[in-house]
Amino acid sequence: MAACQLEAVRVFVVEDNAILAIMLEDMLGDLGCAVAAIGSDLAGAKDIAATVAADVAVLDINIAGEASFPVADILAGRGIPFVFATGYNQARLPERFGVAPFLSKPFLPEELEQVMLDALGR
């Protein structure tokens, strides 16, 4: 079963919309993952990104009007894979993130699972 592959994976979530954050938490829970931390603004998310003990991150792009790309850069620097989940078109991503796994909102639990597996290289 796919769920087994994500068992006990620690996920860092960046999402400014509380309802979406809760849903994401539920979905991740259903997949057997553990939410390591949730960032809801850029400054806080950057701080968390620098220290959080996570296996993978799911990043919303527009957090309270700011792009979350600096967070992605910090994670990339630490070698933590990340996934973008956004309502924006993939074409809007900066070139350096062109190959990053990408989720178009709204998404199904199966899609989330697939993208996270891609990001983790499993």
Place this chain on the structure above:
Amino acid sequence: MIASWPRAGGAAPKRGCSLIRPSQPALLLFFVASILAGAIGQSFAFDPQLTVTLWPPVGLLMGLLLVSPPPRWPWWLAASGLAELTCNALWWSNPLLPALGYMAANLAEALTGAVLLRWAAGQRFAFRTPRETALFALCCALVAPMVSATGIAAIDQLIGKADFSMTWPLVWLGDASGALVFAPLVLVVVNVWQARTRTTALTIVEIAALAGLLVLVAAGAFTEQWQVHYLALPLLMWAALRFQIRGAVGALAVLVVAFAALSRALPQSLDFPERSALDLQSFFVVAALSGLLVATLSHQNARARAALGVANARLEDRVRDRTARLVAALRAGRLGVIEVDLASGAVTLDPAARHLLGLRGGRFAPAELLAQIVPADAARISAELQHAARAPSAHRITLSCRTRLGRSLLIDADIHARSGQAGLLIGVIKDITDRVAAERRQQLLVDELSHRVKNTLATVQAIAQQSLRRTTDPERRDSLIARLTAYARGHDLLAGSNWQAAPLDQVVAQALVPFGGGERFEIAHDGQPVRLPPREALALALALHELCTNAIKHGALSVPAGRIFIDWEQRDAGQRFAFNWRETGGPPVAVPTRRGFGSTLLQRTLALDLRGTVDVNFREDGLECRIIAPIPADSPQPPALGEETA
């Protein structure tokens, strides 16, 4: 101008046959002129036996008949006859009967010449073309003098004065030379009188010089040592070339009058021991014919040049006008003109193009120009120019550049290879900076809007998820969430095409992604593009989602062997499309007893949104769905404000 004769008889066309008497001064003038002409003729009477060597009065009468309407002719004929009789009384004292006979022969000659020429060359005769000049020579100098020659020679034979065969050629040539010089003289004098042309001082000097030289030549002819009358010919050509018919006729008249005057002044030279009268007559006939012909050709040449000048001026006007219109149109469109010569490597810009690019100077080497405006793009643009030179149609190159003043510009250059000129490109450049910026702003706006819609859908999904988290019917919850997601996918496609239209193949591919993609589906279509506007695309995306969901639960996708065939094609020359969904290999199909939301969505919403027919067939070997719907035009117009939308 010779061409502007008044139409003979045109001034008084009251009754064709009624006679019109010329004014008394005109008649008197003609009478005196005829006697003077007779005096000139008398001066050429080298042989006392023969009165005529050159006879001007008949030419005078012929010319007058040519320029005046026939109703006046009897008066001119009478005046001429009277003048001849007067001359006879003054100088020759012929008996009355022969004198009347000579007169009749001369009048008949003049009438013959005038009538013949009017018949052959028309009433508005003039020395305009070589043909007209030849007709004049034929009628007035060849045929008409035969009449008087025959008459006068017959009279002389009859009265025993001279032999017919001796008189005839002398009279014929004498009258011919008289007609050749004096008939055109009348035409020219009348014409000059009417045209009132102005002459400059320099022209008068030239005319005087010509006349003086002609008198000298005439004088030379009277010396025994130098018989140089042939030297008159170049002078005659000079006059004919410079002043056309006026020059030729004037020079001839000067020559004849000078001869006449000299022969009176030097009576002892009249002997002409070695020179016959025929010799002199021949000289005058040849000189007059040559002069008239050269004058006609020169006149024709001058007219052709004038016509060419007028045509050229008209053409220049048209070119100027068209150029001005083109420039105005270019200015209105804020377009600059660019020309590229790939062979020589020169780029030419018009002032508008230079202004647009913020450059000085009109011609550039391409490398120099590219270095100034687009250092980064130079290689690409050079390649595109080469491509444009070979392309059969206009080619657009977009350049981004920075002007001297530091302004960043986006320029569109639409260039075209000039037909028949290899390597030459011409086109217009246009500043599209503002337009592109506006398009970018609009794109950002559309993206932002799309983002918000999708975030809203995601929020709705999250709310549904949370609200139905503890439901006893998780299948319903999942189906709702899946529908929302399918709807959002369709939305994605439309956002990608700027809310214009989504290609049908992409709508299908997108809808099948959550259901295993291509593995379970066989997709075929005729290759003709079918593009669906937002409403139709979203309706079809949802319908496909329902069909797939149903296939997983009850149909072909519920067993490993099941497959689904999807195909579509254009119908009615692209007006409509037919879409088929057919399941095979699934469990036997039973017609549902209850209409679920799925089938309602399919049959009602789809038919309504697609404005077509949806036919769902629960065949035993697999469900079948046939859709036939119009293909709406791209980019539907937004509805007017306040209008209710479906």
